[in-house]
Amino acid sequence: MTMIRVAVAGPRGRMGALAVETMITGREFLLVGVLDRKMAESSNMLAGSVPIYTDMLTLVDEAKPDVLVELTSHESVYPNTRDAIMNGIRPVVGTSGLTVDQIGKLSELSREHGIGCILAPNFSIGAVLLMKFAAMAVKYMPDAEIIELHHDGKKEYPSGTASLTARMMAEAAGSQEGGDAPDGRGTDVAGIPVHSVRLPGLVSHQEVLFGGEGQLLSLRHDSFSRQSYMSGMVLAVKEVMNRDCLIDGLDKIIG
Ligand SMILES: NC(=O)C1=CN([C@@H]2O[C@H](COP(=O)(O)OP(=O)(O)OC[C@H]3O[C@@H](n4cnc5c(N)ncnc54)[C@H](O)[C@@H]3O)[C@@H](O)[C@H]2O)C=CC1
């Protein structure tokens, strides 16, 4: 069996640490390096044998990964993803915060280089299904709002999941312009108001509410543990090897 050579960016974060564990234990994967902001104080190895790199070019030259799992921050996600594609490495991007403009540029770059790139703002199957159901429901119940709720360690808003959900809903409804959400009531994403809650005790939760005359439809997904993301991540790492362009969302992979 040929193993997929994987690198993880953001290996000491909440998600990155779990991704490292998953890639080390997965029989199909070889974790060849991690991309961190700085070296660890005690060693230049993670988990005893995985080299830590602080710049992409050295990682590319020495570790030669096939895939980069990107789990850093909204500031780093674009340059890391761009540089990976330009160096022939397939990104699987879990980090939220890419703008529509940046996604367009990455898509062009992927196509130009013939390199697969998967954007997966949420790796959990339940959240992906929620997005698909919301895109289906909005055609019949167009008055909709999103509430996304996360742990208080999450700085950025709205969440990547809510942004993709709103874009998928707008596309299904045939309106992508934005600007329809009333001022001051959440963030307008593609015309849909998104409300962001950050509280201790939460992990990751999203509700999409559809109002109609005398009725309310609520679609809700809850991640109670980050383990909920790992099977989708494994799927994306394998699938990106078969692609030659950018895929925006796991929904396009699960069919
Ligand atoms: N796609 C999905 O299913 C999920 C995505 N996320 C997203 O993943 C991202 C990370 O989330 P958390 O792990 O909770 O954050 P975190 O803050 O715990 O971890 C981020 C890590 O990235 C490191 N980092 C920042 N800039 C870097 C750079 N340029 N190079 C290398 N490392 C860098 C930080 O030092 C930190 O250790 C967020 O955008 C979050 O929204 C989180 C959970 C699930």
Ligand SMILES: O=C(O)C1=N[C@H](C(=O)O)C[C@H](O)C1
């Ligand atoms: O920061 C998180 O925790 C999460 N971030 C992603 C997002 O922005 O949607 C995915 C999930 O919601 C957890």
